[in-house]
Amino acid sequence: MTTTNDTATFTVENRIAWVKFNRPEKRNCMSPTLNRRMMEILDELEFRDDVGVLVLTGEGTAWSAGMDLKEYFRETEALGLGATRKAQRESYGWWRRLRWYQKPTIAMVNGWCFGGGYGPLYSCDLAIAADEAQFALSEINWGILPGGGATKVVVDLIPMRDAMYHAMTGELIDGQKAAAWRLVNESVPLERLEARVRELAEVLLKKNSVALKATKDAVRRVKEMTYDSAEDYLVRAQEAANFHDNTGRKEGIKQFIDDKTYKPGLGAYDLAKQN
Ligand code: ACO
Numbered sequence: 418m419t420t421t422n423d424t425a426t427f428t429v430e431n432r433i434a435w436v437k438f439n440r441p442e443k444r445n446c447m448s449p450t451l452n453r454r455m456m457e458i459l460d461e462l463e464f465r466d467d468v469g470v471l472v473l474t475g476e477g478t479a480w481s482a483g484m485d486l487k488e489y490f491r492e493t494e495a496l497g498l499g500a501t502r503k504a505q506r507e508s509y510g511w512w513r514r515l516r517w518y519q520k521p522t523i524a525m526v527n528g529w530c531f532g533g534g535y536g537p538l539y540s541c542d543l544a545i546a547a548d549e550a551q552f553a554l555s556e557i558n559w560g561i562l563p564g565g566g567a568t569k570v571v572v573d574l575i576p577m578r579d580a581m582y583h584a585m586t587g588e589l590i591d592g593q594k595a596a597a598w599r600l601v602n603e604s605v606p607l608e609r610l611e612a613r614v615r616e617l618a619e620v621l622l623k624k625n626s627v628a629l630k631a632t633k634d635a636v637r638r639v640k641e642m643t644y645d646s647a648e649d650y651l652v653r654a655q656e657a658a659n660f661h662d663n664t665g666r667k668e669g670i671k672q673f674i675d676d677k678t679y680k681p682g683l684g685a686y687d688l689a690k691q692n
Pocket of ligand 1: 442443444446447478479482483484485486487488529531532533534555556564565
């Protein structure tokens, strides 16, 4: 099913939801309308059984040119503090929703990625860029600090010297440098981008979905915990996951130890045989 009539669109195909920023003529910058539409799309897809992975990409030459300087900043600020706070809630809201999304998520960065775009970039669990993509914290170029979490994103993901340089100069880096800095997992030529993302999505589709959700949350949560807190959290998180799916791990052990049909060191157990 495809919706095509607005600022963001999606298509579901073979259990992959391809969600697209869809303002190519505005380089997919994020307006309040786009932010509201994104939340609607996330709502619609989150618990659908025919969706196993969500990919976030952009129509045209941009992934996202960040916040819409006209609609998100100038026009909203002209309406007063209440409107500004509402616009912030709406953008930060869908990024947060995406950060803790039920399904695994992949950012497929096809082109320009600026400033506010780092919010949804960070929200996606994994990120694959085109070598040709261009990234920058361009806030400094128009006279503000990288807000909306962008400073936090680079400090979380990349080394301090690189983060500082990136934030203070506003210089562009390409996909390969973004991968070297670990802003994204890897970078491939644009012509191979979709195939590589599809391949990665298919790896994820073979995993137990409850275990994937528990794992992605655990990686984000433990980052801010002491070792002892993390140890405790992980015991409880696994036990909570067992509540949602108590057959998965038993089947995983059985297919290895009894059936000898796979080796966990070399790939995932067969989900189709799980009751
Ligand atoms: N906010 C508002 N409008 C934008 C934005 C934006 N972030 N980015 C692009 N547009 C608009 C342009 O104003 C232009 O509109 P128009 O056709 O009505 O004149 C249209 O999109 C196309 O943009 P061009 O600049 O003509 O496209 P080009 O391909 O030459 O350049 C580029 C692309 C480099 C992305 C350029 O548009 C740009 O620098 N955009 C701003 C990037 C940026 O710094 N974003 C803010 C980051 S900070 C933050 O998000 C908080």
